[in-house]
Amino acid sequence: MLQYDPLACLPSSEELPDSDDTPVDNELQDLIPGLLKAILAMAWAERMDWFFGVDMGIYYHPDLPPIVPDGFLSLGVERFYDENLRPSYVLWEERRVPILALEVVSRKYRGEYSTKKQEYAKLGILYYVVYNPTRRRKARLEVYKLVNNLYQLQDKNPVWLTEIGLGIGMERGTYLGIPREWLYWYNQQGERLLTPEEQVKLAQERARLLAERLRSLGVDPDSL
Secondary structure, eight states: OOOOOOOSSSOOGGGGGGOOOOOOSHHHHHHHHHHHHHHHHHHHTTTTTTEEEESSOOOOOTSSSOOSSSSSEESSSSOOOSTOOOOOOOHHHHHOOSEEEEEEEESSSSTTTHHHHHHHHHHHHHHHEEEEEEEEESSSSSEEEEETEEEEEEESEEEEEEETTEEEEEEOOOOOOOEEEEEEEEESSSSSSOHHHHHHHHHHHHHHHHHHHHHTOOGGGOOO
């Protein structure tokens, strides 16, 4: 008997546009999710079950345009290493709804506190993170968790995300030579995970201290 597979009739990720072609309003909309992705790539280097998309379309219906968060995290999906990587994120291929969506607000609002929030709740995205760097009278970072189909604000910094096994929060630091407030991942003790740049500097400092220790013992580290 011929078996019918309805998924075979749907367009694949290779056939769909990889974004909505809308330019970002602010460089931070790329840099902030890019930093979060870079930190994860170091912290989860051995894990093969996650994906972090930056300005990538999430296709949830073949006849509708994609939703394009500034960043999103999905767990339980294949981590690709081939040269083409993922052109887009297609729910009927991945069979996993992202667990977290991130929006970085520019001076021009794009529905981050209204329509996008509603869309992510309908999709079932567990955590919705909104960062507004120019806010003065309200919290710049808001982390919401989906409870009974409604987002509830989690009032902490950082906020521990149990289902992800990491926290997310904001603090001042330096990334790509830019000193400002950034978003970071945190461990369960509330300690910030290091950026790739910080890990390189830490390794260099450890190497320097080891070399000094060897020299104090009469050993030339360059001869080892």
